[in-house]
Amino acid sequence: MKLVIITHVSHIQNDNQYFGYAPYVREMNIWLKYVNQVIVVGSLQGNNPTAIDIAYNHPKIDFREIPNFNLISFKNSVISVFKFPIILWKIFWAMKDADHIHLRCPGNIGLLGCVVQVLFPNKIKTAKYAGNWDSASKQPWTYRLQKYILSNTFLTRKMQVLVYGDWKNQSKNIKPFFTATYSENEKETVLKAGFDSNFEFIFVGSLVSGKNPLYAIKLVEQLIKKGNNATLSLYGEGVERIILEKYIKENQLEKYVILKGNHEQETIKRAYQKSHFVVLPSKSEGWPKAIAEAMFWGCVPLATKVSCVPFMLDYGNRGVLLEMNINQDLSKVTEIIKDENLFFDKSKFAAKWSQEYTTDVFESEIKKLLVK
Numbered sequence: 001m002k003l004v005i006i007t008h009v010s011h012i013q014n015d016n017q018y019f020g021y022a023p024y025v026r027e028m029n030i031w032l033k034y035v036n037q038v039i040v041v042g043s044l045q046g047n048n049p050t051a052i053d054i055a056y057n058h059p060k061i062d063f064r065e066i067p068n069f070n071l072i073s074f075k076n077s078v079i080s081v082f083k084f085p086i087i088l089w090k091i092f093w094a095m096k097d098a099d100h101i102h103l104r105c106p107g108n109i110g111l112l113g114c115v116v117q118v119l120f121p122n123k124i125k126t127a128k129y130a131g132n133w134d135s136a137s138k139q140p141w142t143y144r145l146q147k148y149i150l151s152n153t154f155l156t157r158k159m160q161v162l163v164y165g166d167w168k169n170q171s172k173n174i175k176p177f178f179t180a181t182y183s184e185n186e187k188e189t190v191l192k193a194g195f196d197s198n199f200e201f202i203f204v205g206s207l208v209s210g211k212n213p214l215y216a217i218k219l220v221e222q223l224i225k226k227g228n229n230a231t232l233s234l235y236g237e238g239v240e241r242i243i244l245e246k247y248i249k250e251n252q253l254e255k256y257v258i259l260k261g262n263h264e265q266e267t268i269k270r271a272y273q274k275s276h277f278v279v280l281p282s283k284s285e286g287w288p289k290a291i292a293e294a295m296f297w298g299c300v301p302l303a304t305k306v307s308c309v310p311f312m313l314d315y316g317n318r319g320v321l322l323e324m325n326i327n328q329d330l331s332k333v334t335e336i337i338k339d340e341n342l343f344f345d346k347s348k349f350a351a352k353w354s355q356e357y358t359t360d361v362f363e364s365e366i367k368k369l370l371v372k
Helices: 022-032 074-097 108-117 141-151 213-225 241-250 265-274 289-296 326-337 340-354 359-370
Strands: 002-014 017-021 037-045 053-055 061-065 100-105 124-129 159-164 174-177 199-204 230-235 257-261 277-280 300-304 320-322
Touching (some): 002 074, 002 108, 022 359, 074 108, 108 141, 199 265, 199 289, 213 230, 213 241, 213 277, 230 265, 241 257, 289 340, 300 340, 320 326
Parallel strands (some): 002 037, 037 061, 124 159, 277 300
Antiparallel strands (some): 002 017
């Protein structure tokens, strides 16, 4: 079987290998186990791989480079118009060569892929919509257009669309799905340390306004001001790092809040294992990987009510749904740290739920999708 992947993920070519953002590539490598040939339509950048990049694992990868583009400004939109014919042409010929078409959405390249796939009604297809599928949420028009095309069974045929969460009143091609990081043999009984010495919080994600790392810092800061011995470790990089460093310094939080930067999966895993809470005050999510991973190791999640997060947290039974009001959220967290048994109950429920979603289960579902 020849699989074509249409993706917005930027890639790096190094020593005849193609690298990309590790969580995405790690997932795609599971798909690639069951295909003979792979065509990847995506953009290339010239940097060396970083700690959060890994390589595709397949002997026959036909990488078809396309220019990157965005519609953020009027100038960029005008420039993008001249790139569209090249991108659409390459997507068309890649799809024509494919036995199975796989779209990665939402994204600008995914949008063009959604348009071109209409021309191939008889080819088997899948789309992974990794964003928020909630129709009530505020989203860019490009995202709404992708969702419309994907869920329209007249325009989009022979496709299963994998979305995070189980939403009402969906077309028959919409399939609730999940993602996974850890395998069955990594499962273990989680025994978290008590609260005798310190409350350990962790944030994992890009340091950007959409992930709201500053709110995580302010929440832990308020706990410290109330006499609690708490620390917060932030893993990730992004444009807000300088703002966060300034806030930490101005508020004398250097002993309590540490910016760790990017690290490989094993380091993050060890950090989850020793942390009590994971914080993700994000404005938008699909399936928040950091939350699912941390719950696997018994961290109690503190996360916003976006996308399928309320389902993941069992509407508060497996964690805390943040209101994004510092006083209300502080009250909820304080209730848990004052009652160790409540913490251990939520930790146990979180681990039990997350450990149902292993890479083994994920792989068995992927195999079903790739069967002709």
